[in-house]
Amino acid sequence: MYSKDDMILWSMIGAMVVDVGRLEVLAFSPESLFKIFRKSSQLGINVFKENYKDVLEIIDELKDGVEKEKIKNLFGDFKTLRDLKSGVEKEKNLMEINGIKMSTYFCSDYPQKLRECKIPPFVLYYKGKPLENNLLIDSISIVGTRNPEDDKINQFTEEIVKNLKEKVELKYNISGLALGCDTIGHKITMKYGVRNIAILGQGLATEIYPKENQSLSKEILENEGTLLSELPPSLNVRGIYLLGRNRLQAYLTEELLVLEAGNKGGTITTIKTAFSEKRKVYIRNIKKNQTMFTLKNISKLTFISCYSDMEIIKILTGKPATLFTFQFS
Template sequence: MVSNENIIRLQLVNGLGRKTISKILSYIDSQNMELNDFSSIVKLIKSLGVKKLKFDLEKIEEESSKIFELCRKSKINVVGIYDEEYPDKLRAIEDKPLILYVDGNLKILNDYNNIAIVGTRKPSQKGYEVSSILAERLAEEECCVVSGFATGCDEAAHRGCLSTKGKTIAVIPSGHHCIYPKGNKTLYNMILLNNGAIVSELPPNAKAEMHTFIERNRIIAALSEGIIVIEGGKKGGTSHTVRFANTYNKPVAYTSMADISTDFSQEKSVYQENIDIINSFDSLEKFKEKSFEKVLDKVYSM
């Protein structure tokens, strides 16, 4: 078993990606190796011939020390794949995050009452209101609302949930000290005050990049029992989240209450089959029950 600190050090090796690190960790596990110091892990990687990597150990130690200190000062929980607290829902996906940085309530990541609300950053006025209203209703039903902390539908979902003092999980595409958008620090603090959580797979000092938005969406889909699309077209983050949901066999619903600019029949080819339409609180309740039934089915089949 490799410590969280050494996994973080591996992530700082230039040219070493998440999938390759996962394979290295699997090999270490399969051989029942006890590698407590990073130099032993580096020696193993070199012996395995994993690419032609250059290990700048001094730089890696300097950068990792900054990360450890930032997490300590900001009281950000570092949760790795070997920890008991690591969410089973993330453990079940193939491309799982190796490390999670969590500010706030760590326990809700393991709850099974999470519903994601996602959509465009530029919704219509009605779309924004629908996102907020549905989140508020779900919070009243003691659901935890998951979203991506972006402007537009995501922000509306978080705020709607918080309006009834509900719990919400924000999965961000950056580190906690580089939140995007910058103006959302107030929302960040409100989430924490209401016993929610801010989650990232990136260290506190990491900035958002184009690919991290897409990678963030797989975590949103995996942590949720069901996904509700408010407004979103064939491209962008919404479609990525739904594709991940389909891969993980999570129920997807689409609301027709918002003013959608494209015809739903066209959208259906993107969002695939068996999509629920939410156009009332009754249909929201049915979708919620459907999402939670899938969880129970998994439990009974174990």
């Protein structure tokens, strides 16, 4: 019902940004856009081609407020929609030039994990190997601060990855190509033959951010990995896009390993998303991570210091191995 061109258009609308004072925010609520997309798909209505009156009936199901009015104005502004539609060809040309492929919400290779989440991407743009859905169940997402302070972080990560590879046949590491903990995770997992998915906060036809990891991005592709983004290929990196990228790390993985983090930053966004999606979250037991106790809605945390902690928890609970336990208050 929605063509691939239509899905690119949805991804373009979802990535629209406006300035609010000194901040950049998404022009439209991702939750509201997805509700309209899902409802129109169920009804067989293409909002880009149907009568505006029919589209309004779908929009009217949203809660009254500023967001609803903004979306009404968007779909009533035919010039803006025409301009957006004209940009679809540009994105398709960039895909062809840069070897970028795509998987839409309706494609058979689109991860079921994403369909089941709160705000699935309309499109996954990627370079390298397509995602193998049957392997995502054996995945981990290694994340953390861009500026880790503990000098034993590499040793700890290598011990965990080595054991996960040997004992549970870890297939994927899913991270964000950021400096610091992300980079450590990418490099060590590749060392042990684990494929990497790097989720970026930019379009895949733009220069890799951060520039220090351009060579790492090539290494990921050379080792049967994947560069992934929900953003149209032409879009440059933005802070708001990096925050959106963080949620996808938690959506795609089974387990999240936090090497080091404070009480601010993108890692916290990833952790909170992981909680909401009932993922297993593992937090390394160092003093820097004790700020995790202040996270909202968490009343119990268990930190780990080594891989054997997993096995102890499994024996005590009789449940599948987890490095971290939590409960909602």
